[in-house]
Amino acid sequence: MTVTYTTYFIVCPLVFLAGFVDSIAGGGGLIALPAYLFAGIPPHFAMGTNKVASCLGTAVSAGKYIHSKKVRMKIALFAGAGALAGGMLGSAVALYISETALRTIMLVALPCVAVFLATRRNFGNEESVERELSPAAAVLIPAAIGLGLGAYDGLVGPGTGTFMILCFTGILGLDLLTSSGCAKVGNLASNLGSVAVFLFGGKVLLIVALPAALCSMAGNYLGARTAIKGGTKYVRAVIFAVLGMLFLKMALELIK
Incomplete structure (x- = not known):
């Protein structure tokens, strides 16, 4: 495909915004993936290119959370x-399904948890008590969360960080800010x-991925800094906004 200046004008600002949102509450893919698709990049290349930019951006925000001691490293x-x-598993599957099926999965596989958050106002506040787990459970539960949501991330993507935050808080009892830090790792x-997997499969447009990565890194740094200063209430508010985008995306696609 031909990459023009218009491609960068569409992708780069939206990827910066995606990085900012993702570093706080996850869900950056809801902004980034449509940006690549709107710029005319085919779905498989959009996913692969987005993964490169997102990976470098997430590394920046993860480092910021770790430096601020907002990560339970063992978890x-x-x-x-x-x-x-x-x-790796999810991405391998994504390479072997049709673009139509991939678009359908992107649009359908998005859950509804806003009602839960709205009714549980103390969910993930600063006073949350981390649950005591047996040595085996302390290994298996975080690994299972990572495996399941990692597969979802490789296959679909949008919302992974948000769901990971909710799992760390709901299952392990971490506050939302610490969960956000763990989710970045x-x-x-x-x-x-x-x-x-996407690089091996030749599904990455490096000419787009590298400038997008710089924007993602800047957005992630600013977002992580904002979240750490704002605390769990800020994270909670952005999670609501991300879930709102999830619902809106589903509703618009159903109408179409």
Whole structure:
């Protein structure tokens, strides 16, 4: 395909915004993937190119959360190991399904959890108590979360970070800000697995991915800094906004 200046004008600002949102509450793919598609990039190349930009951006935000001590490293590393395997598995499947099916999965596989968050106002606040787990559960539960959502990330993508945050808070009892930090590590691992598969499959437009990555890194840095200063209430508010985009996206596609 031909890449023009218009491609960059469409992709780069939206990828910056996606990085900002994703570093706080996940869901950046809801902004980034449509940007690539709107710029005329085919679905498989859109996913592969987005993974490269997202991977580098997520590395920046993960580093910021770790530096600010907002990550439970043991949980994050086990989740990351599972997410790495899941990301490779999901991306491998994505390469072998039709573009029509891939578009359908992107549009349909988006869940509804806003009602839960609205009715559980103390969900993930700063006073959340981390659950005590047996040594085996402390390994298996984060790894299972990472594996399942890593596979979803590789196959579909949008919303992975948001769902990971909700799992870390709902299942493990972490506050939303710490969950967001752990999710960045898990998301980084799944992105690495996906990038390896898409690069091997020749489905990455590096001429677009590299400038998009710079925008993603800038957005992720600014977003992570904002989240750390704003605390769990800010993360919660952005999660609501991301879920709103999920619902809107589903509704618009159903109307079409």
